Amino acid sequence: MKLKPQQLREFDELGYLVIQDCFSELEVAVLRAEAERIYASNREEVWHERSGAPRTAFAAHRYNEAFAILGRHPRLIEPIEQFFGEPVYMHQFKINAKAPFDGELWQWHQDYGTWKRDDGMPDARAMNIAVFLDEVFAVNGPLMFIPKSHKGGTLAAVHDKATTSYPLWTLDNETVTQLVEVGGIVAPTGRPGTVLMFHGNLAHASPPNITPFPRKIVYLTLCAVSNHITKFTRPEFIAHRDFTPITACEDGALFDYAQRYKVAAE
Amino acid sequence: MKLKPQQLREFDELGYLVIQDCFSELEVAVLRAEAERIYASNREEVWHERSGAPRTAFAAHRYNEAFAILGRHPRLIEPIEQFFGEPVYMHQFKINAKAPFDGELWQWHQDYGTWKRDDGMPDARAMNIAVFLDEVFAVNGPLMFIPKSHKGGTLAAVHDKATTSYPLWTLDNETVTQLVEVGGIVAPTGRPGTVLMFHGNLAHASPPNITPFPRKIVYLTLCAVSNHITKFTRPEFIAHRDFTPITACEDGALFDYAQRYKVAAE
Numbered sequence: 001m002k003l004k005p006q007q008l009r010e011f012d013e014l015g016y017l018v019i020q021d022c023f024s025e026l027e028v029a030v031l032r033a034e035a036e037r038i039y040a041s042n043r044e045e046v047w048h049e050r051s052g053a054p055r056t057a058f059a060a061h062r063y064n065e066a067f068a069i070l071g072r073h074p075r076l077i078e079p080i081e082q083f084f085g086e087p088v089y090m091h092q093f094k095i096n097a098k099a100p101f102d103g104e105l106w107q108w109h110q111d112y113g114t115w116k117r118d119d120g121m122p123d124a125r126a127m128n129i130a131v132f133l134d135e136v137f138a139v140n141g142p143l144m145f146i147p148k149s150h151k152g153g154t155l156a157a158v159h160d161k162a163t164t165s166y167p168l169w170t171l172d173n174e175t176v177t178q179l180v181e182v183g184g185i186v187a188p189t190g191r192p193g194t195v196l197m198f199h200g201n202l203a204h205a206s207p208p209n210i211t212p213f214p215r216k217i218v219y220l221t222l223c224a225v226s227n228h229i230t231k232f233t234r235p236e237f238i239a240h241r242d243f244t245p246i247t248a249c250e251d252g253a254l255f256d257y258a259q260r261y262k263v264a265a266e
Numbered sequence: 267m268k269l270k271p272q273q274l275r276e277f278d279e280l281g282y283l284v285i286q287d288c289f290s291e292l293e294v295a296v297l298r299a300e301a302e303r304i305y306a307s308n309r310e311e312v313w314h315e316r317s318g319a320p321r322t323a324f325a326a327h328r329y330n331e332a333f334a335i336l337g338r339h340p341r342l343i344e345p346i347e348q349f350f351g352e353p354v355y356m357h358q359f360k361i362n363a364k365a366p367f368d369g370e371l372w373q374w375h376q377d378y379g380t381w382k383r384d385d386g387m388p389d390a391r392a393m394n395i396a397v398f399l400d401e402v403f404a405v406n407g408p409l410m411f412i413p414k415s416h417k418g419g420t421l422a423a424v425h426d427k428a429t430t431s432y433p434l435w436t437l438d439n440e441t442v443t444q445l446v447e448v449g450g451i452v453a454p455t456g457r458p459g460t461v462l463m464f465h466g467n468l469a470h471a472s473p474p475n476i477t478p479f480p481r482k483i484v485y486l487t488l489c490a491v492s493n494h495i496t497k498f499t500r501p502e503f504i505a506h507r508d509f510t511p512i513t514a515c516e517d518g519a520l521f522d523y524a525q526r527y528k529v530a531a532e
Binding site: 101108139180205211 | 404477
């Protein structure tokens with residue numbers, strides 16, 4: 001899947017791009033079911049909130065067939081190759097749960113702030129792609145973006161190890177206020193299968209989920225191969241050290257898998 | 267101000283009513299300015315979040331002229347008299363801050379649950395009216411309602427004294443899930459001056475405010491005089507013991523006050 005010039009311009013201006021219904025309900029249903037199985041498993045890659053609810057599952061593309069296909073899907077890989085003009089590798093892969101009632105906030109941050117400081121990634125030539133597994137409403141802890149906040153580079157941040165179970169380099173209130181004065185705040189919503197692409201320096205956060213609605217999102221962090229990380233301070237399942245270029249699978253691969261999965265379940 | 271038959275039917279069906287732009291910007295501006303003055307004052311009626319940010323200011327209609335006018339305003343008093351078919355008195359009056367970055371959540375609850383258990387209010391013949399002092403967006407901690415949840419009466423609740431600084435009788439996750447299956451969740455947004463009226467048994471909550479946008483809302487709790495409380499367990503400034511029927515002021519009273527205020531400030 002290639003992005004149109006208008007989409008590239010929009011991304012450049014705002015720092016993010018929304019692609020509604022990028023995956024079909026059949027394709028998403030299998031990922032949703034497999035995500036729940038992964039959360040229920042007892043693996044070091046699955047992290048929990050203080051309440052015990054799942055928070056995030058890392059590296060599922062390595063131990064789960066459905067997510068392995070997603071991690072090589074051309075609808076995700078090709079646009080990022082297009083952005084960076086070179087092959088990409090998987091820097092991080094996670095399924096964030098934002099569980100009903102218990103899903104805690106993610107503080108205001110830039111992803112590249114962490115990739116640079118913790119992982120020694122040379123440049124902001126890596127990007128997150130979010131794939132909605134559940135419908136994201138305004139009320140169930142949507143991702144909030146500050147449009148245009150990617151334009152100021154990597155901003156000062158503090159390493160917050162206390163607010164949630166996940167250590168994060170977070171922006172202070174004054175910085176967020178200044179960015180919001182320029183760009184405002186948007187919280188894109190959409191059906192399962194919707195995809196968000198956002199710049200590594202785009203400031204974002206998400207509030208807790210206090211509703212009964214689940215809000216699972218898969219995040220692929222795709223990095224230009226020439227921009228691979230140089231510091232190995234985090235576990236390998238969080239910041240991967242395999243810089244092999246990803247070869248995209250067929251566009252119909254997840255659909256075919258989902259059909260076989262459905263037949264097997266019946 | 268009298269409600270139309272269509273509005274009364276909508277309220278009966280859904281348990282709440284939204285009146286956009288019920289107060290003008292001039293009228294709201296004076297309330298907003300005075301609310302900040304009150305939060306900065308050192309009174310026992312002003313409560314704070316654990317961070318120190320203001321959470322709520324009680325009974326400002328008794329010690330502040332602008333809020334005294336709001337507490338007798340016919341756009342708020344007359345519709346509630348219409349609902350209950352009799353005069354009303356002020357059971358509670360508060361200005362909730364939901365401060366930028368620090369405003370914490372309010373858990374899922376029914377207001378009448380507290381009025382009944384803590385204050386011995388005989389029946390759910392009291393109602394909250396919310397007046398937005400700031401613009402309420404989807405992102406700055408809006409009030410969330412479960413439509414139709416007022417129809418099942420007063421539901422089982424537990425007294426939560428731990429989650430926030432304000433003790434509240436809260437609904438459990440299973441109850442909330444069941445109510446949401448019937449009614450869904452709405453989070454009405456609107457400009458400053460927008461008014462929400464909602465049934466004493468309507469289940470509601472609000473998430474934290476993690477944005478730089480303030481989200482101050484005034485809540486008047488108006489109770490039918492014949493339904494006055496019978497137990498005095500909470501401080502008088504939280505649950506009033508003066509059951510005198512409210513006599514509405516002129517519709518232009520707040521506007522006139524705001525004009526004088528503006529002139530005096532110039």
